[in-house]
Amino acid sequence: MGKSPCCEKNGVKKGPWTEEEDKKLINYIQKHGHGRWRLLPKNAGLKRCGKSCRLRWTNYLRPDIKRGKLSFEEEETIIQLHSVLGNKWSAIATRLPGRTDNEIKNYWNTHIKKRLLRMGIDPVTHKPRLDLLQLYSVLNSTVHNSSQLNISSFLGNIGPISNPDLLNLATSYLSCQGNYISQDGQVENNQFQCSQPNELPNQIQACPDTLNAQFLYETQISDANLEQLSCNPTSFSCQNSLHSSWHTNGESTPDICESFMSNYVYHDSNNKPIANDISFETLPSLSFSSFLSTPSSSTTPLRSSSTTCVNVSTEDEKDSYCSNMLVFGIPSSLDPSRHI
């Protein structure tokens, strides 16, 4: 492995390519083929480094480049492959003919990543943002178990918060629930009225503007169970997976989970609840993206058994559809995208 010598700084043009440069590059490659990129610019009469020429060709000028917005099938493929491969953009690109790694990377960073975050899903792990849920759980139980609390002590319940966003979320959440943090760090004016410790506050349940976490993503369900699934995504629940996850960690299930678990039980086609045999650990992957975006026209989804009868066509519709699938009652004040 040798160090790649830097392109000569003198006389090498940078920045956007002109039409004339494109023509020169295309003509040269049509005549001589590509490869030997270092020699190419000199031979083609271009004042560019070989690297720049290669990039321009592979990302823009190649005749098999597909232009235009990515389709839902492509987006689904990207999400699924990313959950397996991570940021291996070139590997992902090989599964999407006509799309470049650069294009996929850009699309991920500007569209998909943000959508996942909005939905409460960690775009790195493809799993629910447990930090948010845990924070919410502690906030929830702390707030309605005491009329006055110390902000630092309750934050201590969930360990050190290294992420300042979480601190902001906690503060915002408290203020949105009618509490405020006084100058001496006390949370005051608790307005929650909860009759049951495990009951979500009415304010939250009734709140129409909630962050809709999508726990189906990377939730793992056996093929046998998949076959039992009806095509109604709203009948799906993650309760068993989440229970399993928390119990595996030796923790009790947070209040919020108990609450939404009781609300979102998965039902089979006969409207019977599915048995408690779903877990994160033992079952193959089921991607939410299949529920999210696979249109009926899709012919070759990666996991055809997990596709559904949903056909949406715009960004908003995608969000809206996901939002309507599962509402976990996380208040908008905990929506990370609002605080970044």
Add this chain to the structure above:
DNA sequence: AACAGGGTCAACCGCTGTTGC
């Protein structure tokens, strides 16, 4: 109309992997 802020994406940078001598 002018400006600010945010989003998008082509292009660049620095690094690693591969190959050939």
Add this chain to the structure above:
DNA sequence: GGCAACAGCGGTTGACCCTGT
């Protein structure tokens, strides 16, 4: 095995565009 050239990858940058004020 060591070295150099080359190819490729992933992260980052910055110009451009759009929208809101």
